[in-house]
Amino acid sequence: MLNIWTEKYRPSKLSDVIGETANINRLNAYVKEKNIPHLIFAGSQGTGKTSTAIVLAMELFGDSWKDNFLELNASNDRGIDVIRDNIKNFAKIRPSNDLGFKIIFLDEADHLTGDAQAALRRTMEMFYNTTRFIFSCNYSSKIIPPIQSRCVVLRFKPVDKEGMEDRLSYIAKNENFDIDTDSLDAIYEISDGDMRKAINILQAVHSSGKITPVSIYEISGEVNKDQYKSLITMALDGNFNDARNYLDKMLIEYGLSGIDIIKGMHSSIRKEQIAPKQKLEVIMALAEAEFRIVEGGTDNIQMDALLAKLAYIGSEVN
Ligand SMILES: Nc1ncnc2c1ncn2[C@@H]1O[C@H](COP(=O)(O)OP(=O)(O)OP(=O)(O)O)[C@@H](O)[C@H]1O
Numbered sequence: 160m161l162n163i164w165t166e167k168y169r170p171s172k173l174s175d176v177i178g179e180t181a182n183i184n185r186l187n188a189y190v191k192e193k194n195i196p197h198l199i200f201a202g203s204q205g206t207g208k209t210s211t212a213i214v215l216a217m218e219l220f221g222d223s224w225k226d227n228f229l230e231l232n233a234s235n236d237r238g239i240d241v242i243r244d245n246i247k248n249f250a251k252i253r254p255s256n257d258l259g260f261k262i263i264f265l266d267e268a269d270h271l272t273g274d275a276q277a278a279l280r281r282t283m284e285m286f287y288n289t290t291r292f293i294f295s296c297n298y299s300s301k302i303i304p305p306i307q308s309r310c311v312v313l314r315f316k317p318v319d320k321e322g323m324e325d326r327l328s329y330i331a332k333n334e335n336f337d338i339d340t341d342s343l344d345a346i347y348e349i350s351d352g353d354m355r356k357a358i359n360i361l362q363a364v365h366s367s368g369k370i371t372p373v374s375i376y377e378i379s380g381e382v383n384k385d386q387y388k389s390l391i392t393m394a395l396d397g398n399f400n401d402a403r404n405y406l407d408k409m410l411i412e413y414g415l416s417g418i419d420i421i422k423g424m425h426s427s428i429r430k431e432q433i434a435p436k437q438k439l440e441v442i443m444a445l446a447e448a449e450f451r452i453v454e455g456g457t458d459n460i461q462m463d464a465l466l467a468k469l470a471y472i473g474s475e476v477n
Pocket residue numbers: 164165166168169170175176177178179202203204205206207208209210211318354355356358
């Protein structure tokens with residue numbers, strides 16, 4: 160059976176969670192006290208919310224953690240009634256630990272409607288003696304104030320470069336292969352701080368046999384920074400047709416929209432060392448094209464106009 164690395168390398172204790180020192184210190188203090196408040200874990204994907212909830216349960220309950228921890232998904236489990244039934248059935252059974260409470264982890268809690276959350280709030284109160292809730296969400300602002308005010312909110316940041324690359328190197332070492340810094344940088348760049356995505360990419364390139372920045376971009380179906388740079392350079396050099404063909408390739412092969420390409424060009428041009436005046440003009444041209452597309456302009460025409468504008472900027476004698 161294929162070993163899924165995101166599972167194999169899930170943190171197995173609180174101190175394994177990367178980049179969340181303040182949160183982890185706080186949770187360690189709760190473990191010492193053998194009690195926790197209701198919690199909200201807020202943050203983007205793959206930053207360790209689910210993993211942290213699980214290791215917290217492990218540290219609190221030891222071997223019996225599975226009996227004392229229920230994971231529910233707010234968006235899968237068909238509606239609030241099913242969720243509440245699940246919660247009630249779980250909460251009714253006495254905790255099989257000497258702490259006197261169990262944990263219910265509700266993933267994607269921000270997907271619940273306000274009404275559903277209000278119903279949940281009553282359930283929370285009904286079972287407070289024996290149950291603590293951990294809500295996981297992308298945005299804590301989508302949790303209704305009455306629930307927020309009953310919880311301690313912990314924010315999870317995208318995993319930073321150093322933490323991510325250390326972890327990926329550790330995994331590589333443990334799996335007996337080498338990975339160079341450029342490849343690690345490429346994975347970090349693509350993953351956007353999402354550790355799940357980063358580990359999945361690592362596993363995919365490893366099984367493909369060839370680990371280079373290029374193969375990493377290929378496997379993850381992402382446009383490489385250099386490709387945006389080439390597109391801009393071609394257009395500024397006045398090679399309109401080449402640039403247009405190149406753009407089409409990016410649109411088709413990577414399934415990107417005009418807006419995606421504009422965003423990519425924008426982050427690429429900001430990092431480029433080109434004449435300041437030209438840089439400003441390019442940025443203004445990108446902003447204009449973005450605005451027009453958002454306002455309903457056709458991708459195709461606006462992207463043509465953008466490349467034409469860049470060719471014009473490139474041809475200007477300063
Ligand atoms: N901070 C972290 N430290 C160590 N590993 C992490 C961290 N964040 C994520 N991971 C790794 O990524 C995988 C996914 O993490 P997890 O399921 O905890 O993310 P999540 O924040 O719950 O994401 P989602 O919002 O998509 O549910 C884990 O198996 C783990 O290997």
